[in-house]
Amino acid sequence: MSKLIMFFxxxxxxxxxxxxxxxxxxxxxxxxxxxxxxxxxxIHEHILVDFIGADSTGYHRWERTEVIERALPIxxxxxxxxxxxxxxxTPAYLxxxxxxxxxxxxxxxxxxxTNTGYYGAGENKYVPKQAFDQTAEDIAKVWIDEFNxxxxxxxxxxxxxxxAVARKDTLSLLHAKIVKAAAIAHKATGLTIVSHTGPxxxxxxxxxxxxxxxxxxxxxxxxxxxxxxxxxxxxxxxxGAWISLDNVNKNNVDKPGGIDWYVALLxxxxxxNVLDKILLSHDSGWYNPGQENGGNYRNYNxxxxxxIPALMENGFSQKDIDLLLxxxxxxxxxxxxxxxx
Ligand SMILES: [Zn+2]
Numbered sequence: 401m402s403k404l405i406m407f408f409x410x411x412x413x414x415x416x417x418x419x420x421x422x423x424x425x426x427x428x429x430x431x432x433x434x435x436x437x438x439x440x441x442x443i444h445e446h447i448l449v450d451f452i453g454a455d456s457t458g459y460h461r462w463e464r465t466e467v468i469e470r471a472l473p474i475x476x477x478x479x480x481x482x483x484x485x486x487x488x489x490t491p492a493y494l495x496x497x498x499x500x501x502x503x504x505x506x507x508x509x510x511x512x513x514t515n516t517g518y519y520g521a522g523e524n525k526y527v528p529k530q531a532f533d534q535t536a537e538d539i540a541k542v543w544i545d546e547f548n549x550x551x552x553x554x555x556x557x558x559x560x561x562x563x564a565v566a567r568k569d570t571l572s573l574l575h576a577k578i579v580k581a582a583a584i585a586h587k588a589t590g591l592t593i594v595s596h597t598g599p600x601x602x603x604x605x606x607x608x609x610x611x612x613x614x615x616x617x618x619x620x621x622x623x624x625x626x627x628x629x630x631x632x633x634x635x636x637x638x639x640g641a642w643i644s645l646d647n648v649n650k651n652n653v654d655k656p657g658g659i660d661w662y663v664a665l666l667x668x669x670x671x672x673n674v675l676d677k678i679l680l681s682h683d684s685g686w687y688n689p690g691q692e693n694g695g696n697y698r699n700y701n702x703x704x705x706x707x708i709p710a711l712m713e714n715g716f717s718q719k720d721i722d723l724l725l726x727x728x729x730x731x732x733x734x735x736x737x738x739x740x741x
Pocket of ligand 1: 444445446489683
């Protein structure tokens, strides 16, 4: 090899290595971290959800000390299982509490990520009144303001956009507006759009809106994709969207979400070479302010105690597991504007 070629080869090697080191940033409730520090992730869980409705919810509905007493031991169990980063997917007007999450992050030593956005599912009960008459641009402005200045006066910043639409093939005008607002906010902030969706009909309807707005499918997490079909998963993955299979639950024996069901689906997805678009979580928790001592709080352990051992017995390697729980979340949630073309 001539010296010149070796010289260029060395430069190429150095630049590709330094690019590897700079994969991006995640915004946690305690501030920015490099995505390399995310470790093992749970990308869709809850600490607190308040179902009373946008017109009645507020911080007066719960005592932070009580919620912490309930949630901290369960978070520490997750930490024992190796979890380093935890995405709390409760949106505003449904019980999002940035100061609660910050305190839990400090006490547990786990990175916690919160969000901005509006939740349209549930007959629009959780959408604030003012949003009905606002334009997509006005709504986006509220979310972009949280990205720039923090949530209220908490000093906590959102790390992703969380929205929700109804389980219908056609988006209502309000839901189309919320998706458009998410696209505008994404282009201004680089935050990933995580949308409570379910079946593939509304997933593809949302991807179409994003495309119209020039946002790439790589910026979109199809949440609760376990309610879609395998063909839908393949098609969305081919487009570049993230497929969030987020209902792992050992109690769902012989049902979607159960361990055997997950092993079968993930094996099929591995065979099709699309594991690099798959995200896993439990959608578990949480403290419910309407109930005695927060009601029934399910832990975040099934992936580690049940699913991973079952996957390893069924031909999955440590590399596959790391892809699902470490690498994919790094790529999905690194703050970065993702435009089409
Ligand atoms: Zn959820």
